[in-house]
Amino acid sequence: MSAVLKPQAEPPETLAGIEVLGRVDGQDALLTPAALAFLAGLQRRFDAERQARLAARVERQARFDAGALPDFREDTRSIREGDWRVAPIPAALLDRRVEITGPVDPKMVINALNSGANCYMADFEDSTAPTWANLLEGQRALREAVAGTLEFDAPAVDGKPGKAYRLKPEAERAVLIVRPRGWHLDEKHVRVDGQRMSGGLFDLGLFAFHNAATLVSKDRGPYFYLPKLQCMEEAALWNAVLDEIEVQLNLPQGAMKATVLIETLPAAFEMDEILHALRSRIVGLNCGRWDYIFSYIKTLRAHRDRVLPERGQVTMTQPFLRAYSELLIKTCHHRGAHAMGGMAAQIPNPRDPVANAAALARVEADKLREATAGHDGTWVAHPGLVELARGIFDARMPGPHQHDVNRDDVKVTAEDLLKPSLGTITQAGFYGNVEVCVRYLAAWLDGNGCVPIHGMMEDAATAEISRAQLWQWLHFPDDGREPLHLDDGTPVDFALLERALIGLPSKLGNDPNVVGASRVDAAIAMLAELTHRDTLAEFLTLPAYDTFD
Structure with missing residues (x-):
């Protein structure tokens, strides 16, 4: 087994204007x-x-x-x-x-x-x-x-x-x-x-x-x-x-x-x-x-x-996402380049056959959409999805790619790429965004960038959707007009955010399956600060990065 790199207390190195401020065992073999x-x-x-x-x-x-x-x-x-x-x-x-x-x-x-x-x-x-x-x-x-x-x-x-x-x-x-x-x-x-x-x-x-x-x-x-x-x-x-x-x-x-x-x-x-x-x-x-x-x-x-509806309703069937995907295929194939499809983030769970079947059905439908549209390949986040994705593309792509699918039928305008989406915000959707943000941030602060949450492999991208949606919903609008409401009529305001946050320390902090459980309080504080800012932070990883030694 190769040695795992661990922190080592040694002073910084300086070489012709270069300072190396971190120190772990074995780094000298890399940073020659x-x-x-x-x-x-x-x-x-x-x-x-x-x-x-x-x-x-x-x-x-x-x-x-x-x-x-x-x-x-x-x-x-x-x-x-x-x-x-x-x-x-x-x-x-x-x-x-x-x-x-x-x-x-x-x-x-x-x-x-x-x-x-x-x-x-x-x-x-x-x-x-x-x-x-x-x-x-x-x-x-x-x-x-x-x-x-x-x-x-x-x-x-x-x-x-x-x-x-x-x-x-x-x-x-x-x-x-x-x-x-x-x-x-x-x-x-x-x-x-x-x-x-x-x-x-x-x-x-x-x-x-x-x-x-x-x-x-x-x-x-x-x-x-x-x-x-x-x-x-x-x-x-x-x-x-x-x-x-x-x-x-x-x-x-x-x-x-x-x-x-x-x-x-x-x-x-x-x-x-x-x-x-x-x-x-x-x-x-x-x-x-x-x-x-x-x-x-x-x-x-x-x-x-x-403003987009809750994350679960923003699928690739939304017109603005379909236009983006099809324009990418048309553009790439016109220039002799691959048009790669998107991520399947589901995690197979054979211990729950019903949930597993539902998850795999969603993956199958998504990969079938991509292969039929003309994509040349796709992404998966788990080895257990490789065979499923391969079977779908093998059946519809006998050659190494689909560059011959030129998609001349696709006519995409600027408005197509910007088209508003139909949908709602439910209480479960709002609370789900809050929980995903807190759980991912806690894991990230604990040194883990890829985290299984509710059967999905969450990374910074999916956490960013949840975080940005919360900010936009809570700050909508800023001109004195009526705020957004959940589908049951509840105002989307900071009182709702507080209710969503208040139970998370006991729910997550004591759950042995929560990655980075000891960082939940810090994650809650960071999410609260980011959502209260007057301006949407460009990336949540920027302020979070400054917490690392």
Whole structure:
């Protein structure tokens, strides 16, 4: 078993303007002087543009808050109407019909690579709480997985040895795709010239430094998923970063390939432009639908005519989500790229046959919708869903993809992407949002980024939907007009929030199945503070991150 990285009380290190403020056993093998110099070079070259892109986000949101709505860009019309295609897709990524996603702890890495899925998205973002130990343990686990040496032995239970986890032969493993953190996230444990490093540059850069040459030699990338982009300029920044890494590491030009998650509302209006900005290395776009719903709420938070109903009613059959999904398929296939479907977050539960059957039926219906619409693959969060998803795509996709499904029937306007949704807010829906937020935040504060809650694998994206909905409902409207009401006539106000919160400490704090139960009080306090703010916080993980050592 590889040593687990644990906190170690030692002073910070400094190397030519680089400060490493965290310390865990074994980190020196990852953060070598050469690796730190490489990371510092990326930060110094690209962080100013990153900050400019983040400032542009703030300016764009201010226009939306003032009444403007997202729309297709006039200055990029020639890109949308031009006749161009992305570079050929490498053989390892031609068939991506089932991808499994999850955090980067050693057990998950082994299970995901052994799952039978075509690809495994190793996630440093929404499903990994970015403690210093988690991040470096993840980097170590992926480095050993690429080398084929990763092992994990579960702890003994009641005197019996724990299960031994070992990798299957390389030919039987899923293709590895790594998701770094988004442009908005910092890595506070590494400072370059006195400033926090970009979390995304740290994650992607450190992985590439240690693994790119090996992966190139195996025709396996390195491959990446790029999250939370809002516009083509942010995609172009990633393209410049990947170009620079290839030069610095003496990799073949274009060896590093990327898939972009379309998980923000502004990005849905720039799919062609994002593909174009990364056209020499992009292989597809993905419907990151949970974050997309969150972004819809956040982007249109000041528009009282576009408030979404409770989360359970916001399914892919809602017109604005169907338009987004179908536009993604049409755009990708027109450019020779994959159109990847969204996440099935259900957790199989064979101990409850009735609930299990209902959950699997929902997964089957969702994957059937995706395969029929023309998606080239889909996501699952649990190994137990791989076979089900594969069977659906196998039956409807005999080839490696569906690029021949051009969807010329799809005609999507700006209003289609913004169309208000019909639905209600029930007391169960309101209380459910509160509980999911508190339980997820408690787990996250305890170092867990991916948490089973009521039969669903919740990560930061689903928690963000719940949190953003609560804020918008409670602050709707701010102009003296009538507040929102539940379907039974109850006003949606802070008294309702207090009633939802008041019973959670006793309900959750004493439940042995609640991950991070000792953090429930802190989570309640944080949710209360975030929902009372006059302005919706951009991401709940930003204030929560500052609580980590």
